[in-house]
Amino acid sequence: MPRAAILTIGNELVSGDRANTNASWLARRLEALGLTVGLVAAVPDELDTIAAFVRDAAARFDVLLVTGGLGGTPDDITRESVAAAFAVERREVPELADELRGRFTRHPDYAARWALLPDGSRPLANPLGGAPGFALANVYVLPGLPAEMEAMFETIAGELAQGAPIASWRRTYETTEAAIVAVLEEAVARYPQVLVGSYPAFEPAGPSVEVVLKSADGPALAAASAWLEAALAAERLSAP
Numbered sequence: 001m002p003r004a005a006i007l008t009i010g011n012e013l014v015s016g017d018r019a020n021t022n023a024s025w026l027a028r029r030l031e032a033l034g035l036t037v038g039l040v041a042a043v044p045d046e047l048d049t050i051a052a053f054v055r056d057a058a059a060r061f062d063v064l065l066v067t068g069g070l071g072g073t074p075d076d077i078t079r080e081s082v083a084a085a086f087a088v089e090r091r092e093v094p095e096l097a098d099e100l101r102g103r104f105t106r107h108p109d110y111a112a113r114w115a116l117l118p119d120g121s122r123p124l125a126n127p128l129g130g131a132p133g134f135a136l137a138n139v140y141v142l143p144g145l146p147a148e149m150e151a152m153f154e155t156i157a158g159e160l161a162q163g164a165p166i167a168s169w170r171r172t173y174e175t176t177e178a179a180i181v182a183v184l185e186e187a188v189a190r191y192p193q194v195l196v197g198s199y200p201a202f203e204p205a206g207p208s209v210e211v212v213l214k215s216a217d218g219p220a221l222a223a224a225s226a227w228l229e230a231a232l233a234a235e236r237l238s239a240p
Contacts, residue, residue: 001216002062002162004030005039007053009068009078010144013042022067022149029153034163034216035063045069050081058085058139063160065153068144070131072113078141079134083118086136090116096123096132104130127151164216169225172210173232176200180209183231191224193217 006026012018020042027037038061043049050069057064069078083090097115104111114131117123124133124140129148133141140156142149173180177200188196194215201208213228215221 002035003038004035004063004065005057005061006030006037006041007050007057007064007066008040008042008144009045009050009066009081010042011044011075013068014044021146022144025146025150026065026067026153029157030063030065030160031166031168031214033157033161034165035160036166045075045077047077047081047084050078051084054082054085054139058137062138062162064139066139066141067149070114070133070141070143072110072131079117082121082134082136082139082141085139086118086120088119091119092116093123100130100132124152125155127155164218166214166216167218167221168212168214169221170210170212171229172208174206174208176207177209180211180232180235183228183235184211186231187213187224187228190227191215191220193220194224196224196228 006023008020008023010018013020023040023042027040030037039057041053043053054064054066066078066082069076079090093115097112100111100115101108111130117134118136121134121136124135126132126143126148128151129143129145131143133143133152135141142152177198184196184198194213194217197212199210199212211228213221213224
């Protein structure tokens with residue numbers, strides 16, 4: 001199954017000043033398009049760090065999604081970093097620069113900075129904002145603002161689709177992992193095509209476990225979820 005990586009860029013993410021909602025949103029959308037997400041990372045606004053990650057992940061994964069750092073302030077260095085990762089220069093895309101100058105007449109030269117893209121890259125339109133994204137080889141670079149990132153992602157979703165979506169089944173049980181671990185282990189052994197996850201919570205009302213199954217194999221997921229639900233019912237457990 002094709003594998004994807006997600007890189008989110010920004011000092012505000014690694015410091016905890018902003019929640020990294022882009023990563024979780026992208027992971028869900030990529031699974032729906034049939035890609036397994038094998039790596040999610042956040043790095044600061046450091047050119048060498050970004051370039052090294054992009055160079056490595058682009059070689060190891062089928063698709064790399066990058067978000068953040070596309071504005072025009074000193075900490076917006078994603079374009080430079082991706083160019084360094086691919087060992088290419090940045091060049092102005094003339095038609096894109098003209099379009100940006102025409103749209104942002106109060107600060108045309110500032111807006112034109114967004115048209116300095118790594119040589120060989122393809123601009124990606126920003127339906128809700130100014131700074132365009134771009135694609136270079138198997139790397140797709142999107143804005144950091146969530147609304148803009150999501151809108152731009154939908155413009156490329158069709159070309160990212162890789163086959164059957166990864167579907168999921170989930171139930172929450174009022175129990176502990178220790179009480180159901182044997183059932184979970186048997187589910188893993190019985191259905192190797194299905195990922196089995198368990199996520200405990202401890203609330204004042206008592207402990208609970210969310211059990212999640214995921215697979216791109218629809219019949220296997222259906223069989224596994226039916227077996228697991230019956231096995232947990234036999235343990236006198238039921239979802240609330």
